[in-house]
Amino acid sequence: MEQYSRQIILPEIGLIGQEKLAAAKVLVVGAGGLGSPVLQYLVAAGVGKIGIVDGDVVAVSNLHRQVLYTPTDVGKPKVLCAQNQLQKHNPEVLIDVYNVFISAKNAAEIIANYHIVVDGTDQIAVRYLLNDACVNLGKPLVYGAIHKFQGQVSVFNFLGGPTYRDLFPDEPAEDSIPSCAENGVLGILPGFVGVAQANEVLKIILNFGNVLSGKLWVFDAKTMCSELIEIVSQSYTEKNTEIHREN
Amino acid sequence: MKINLYGMLAEAAGTAQIEIDDFNGETLGDLRNAVESKFPQLKNKMYKIAQNRKLVNENEKLTEHDEIAFLPPFAGG
Numbered sequence: 001m002e003q004y005s006r007q008i009i010l011p012e013i014g015l016i017g018q019e020k021l022a023a024a025k026v027l028v029v030g031a032g033g034l035g036s037p038v039l040q041y042l043v044a045a046g047v048g049k050i051g052i053v054d055g056d057v058v059a060v061s062n063l064h065r066q067v068l069y070t071p072t073d074v075g076k077p078k079v080l081c082a083q084n085q086l087q088k089h090n091p092e093v094l095i096d097v098y099n100v101f102i103s104a105k106n107a108a109e110i111i112a113n114y115h116i117v118v119d120g121t122d123q124i125a126v127r128y129l130l131n132d133a134c135v136n137l138g139k140p141l142v143y144g145a146i147h148k149f150q151g152q153v154s155v156f157n158f159l160g161g162p163t164y165r166d167l168f169p170d171e172p173a174e175d176s177i178p179s180c181a182e183n184g185v186l187g188i189l190p191g192f193v194g195v196a197q198a199n200e201v202l203k204i205i206l207n208f209g210n211v212l213s214g215k216l217w218v219f220d221a222k223t224m225c226s227e228l229i230e231i232v233s234q235s236y237t238e239k240n241t242e243i244h245r246e247n
Numbered sequence: 248m249k250i251n252l253y254g255m256l257a258e259a260a261g262t263a264q265i266e267i268d269d270f271n272g273e274t275l276g277d278l279r280n281a282v283e284s285k286f287p288q289l290k291n292k293m294y295k296i297a298q299n300r301k302l303v304n305e306n307e308k309l310t311e312h313d314e315i316a317f318l319p320p321f322a323g324g
Contacts, residue, residue, distance in 0.1 A: 034324045122324040145321035147254045152321055167302070168320045172293045178255070180323040190324070216302075218253065218318065229318065230301040 003090075004046050012208040018046060024205045027051040027111060029102050029130060030120030031078040033180065033190030034144045034197065036068040038118050041198040043086045047205070049094045050086075051114055054078045055101035064187040065180075102126060107133040116204055118142045118197055124177040131156060131164035140204055140213075144197040149186050151193035153217040154231065155200050161213035162231045169234060189221055248309070250282060251316040259288040276305035278315065294319040 007013050024047050028035050031054040042050060058066070058073040058081055066078075073081040079097035086095055098110055102121070107129060111117055117139050119130050127145070134141040140158040144151065156163045196217065203209045216229040248267050257263040267281050275296050283290045295302050297316040298309070309315075 030324050032324055120324045122322065124320060124322040127320075127322070144324065146323040147321040150254055150321070168293065168295065170293070172320065176293065177320055177322040183323065185323055216318070220253075227300060227316070229297045229316070232302060 007045065013206055017206045020205055021046045021202075022048040024116070025049040025051070025114040026116045026118060026201055027053065027114035028118045028120055029053045029126075030122060031066075031068070031082045032056070032062065032120060032122060033065040033146065033185065034120035034194040035082075035118075036066045037191050037194030038120060038144075038198045038201070039068065039082060039086055040089070041195060042201060043090045043093050043095070045198075045202060046090065047093060047201075049096065049114075051096045051098065051110065052079045052082055053098040053100065053102050053110060054082075055099055061181075065185060065190050067191070102130065104129060108137060111137055111139055114139070116140050116142060116201055118201060119144060120194070120197070122179045122181075123174065124172060125174050127164060128171045135163055142197050142200045142204075144190075144193045146180065146185055146189050146193055148183055149189060149221045151189060151196075151217075151219045151221075153193055153196045153200065153212060153219075154215060155204070155212045158204065158211055158213040162233045166234045167216060167231055186221055192219060192221065248278065248311075248313075248315065250278070251314075253316065254319045254321055256289060256292060256294055256317050256319050259292065260286045273308055274305060275303060275307050275309060275315075278309060279305060282317075289317075292319060 004018050008018050026047050028038050031052050056078050057075055058069045058078055060074050068082050068085050077099050079099050083095045083097050111133055117134050134157050141156040143154045143156055200212055203211050214231050216231055219226040248270050250265050252260055252263055270281050294317045299314050
């Protein structure tokens with residue numbers, strides 16, 4: 001417990017909060033730019049069980065922002081390198097790895113084992129897939145996304161709050177929203193955004209502060225300006241949920 | 248009327264803030280049409296409109312001092 005002493009002395013956490021963290025099960029989908037800081041801080045905080053889903057291998061071009069990895073990891077599966085590094089930081093945390101890409105076939109089976117899902121993916125279609133699976137399974141989804149120098153964070157499907165489809169109802173064509181590989185990205189940007197996602201996970205588990213449900217945090221690293229945009233539930237969500245339940 | 252653009256909308260328009268001087272419309276939908284007429288490169292882009300930091304539908308009425316932002320989805324992670 002000594003390693004957690006500086007957070008246990010916070011009235012918002014305490015020993016009871018630390019026990020809540022130890023009992024929590026969090027799934028991080030995508031072990032890239034966003035996943036790296038999310039995983040590092042959740043492991044350090046003592047979240048009891050963490051799942052990591054990613055079927056990719058470490059590439060040299062990942063290293064400027066995916067700070068979990070080193071040059072000796074290049075070519076190796078991300079989930080195994082991440083597990084190895086994170087376990088050194090905190091051997092008490094149980095880390096389950098899934099060396100696959102999340103898909104319609106495996107999403108429900110994997111997500112069902114966790115309380116909270118973190119979206120650290122890099123493809124727009126997967127964001128919709130994760131959102132719909134979390135709605136179907138009743139799991140909160142801690143969303144983060146980045147574009148060059150800007151980031152977005154929100155918490156979807158939390159206590160009946162809005163979902164990703166309330167923000168962007170219609171799924172765009174895959175090639176219409178470019179990824180980091182196509183666009184480029186400032187290396188520190190996923191650090192800002194991923195830490196904000198880890199913060200939301202801690203707030204959900206520990207029940208302090210205001211969870212970013214119904215709010216979209218928009219951040220610009222060039223100006224250091226940020227805005228909180230209110231998201232209103234659309235009727236689409238109810239219809240979509242009903243369709244999932246009928247199926 | 249000034250409009251803040253995010254992400255690839257700002258890149259398409261070449262600026263993070265645009266101004267529509269001769270706007271005579273009433274709703275956010277009218278504003279979208281005016282913006283896309285002046286910046287046709289924004290047509291067919293997906294984005295949501297925030298009015299005074301709240302996402303609203305395009306039937307909402309505009310007032311002179313509203314803060315308007317166009318927000319596209321981001322894919323990167």
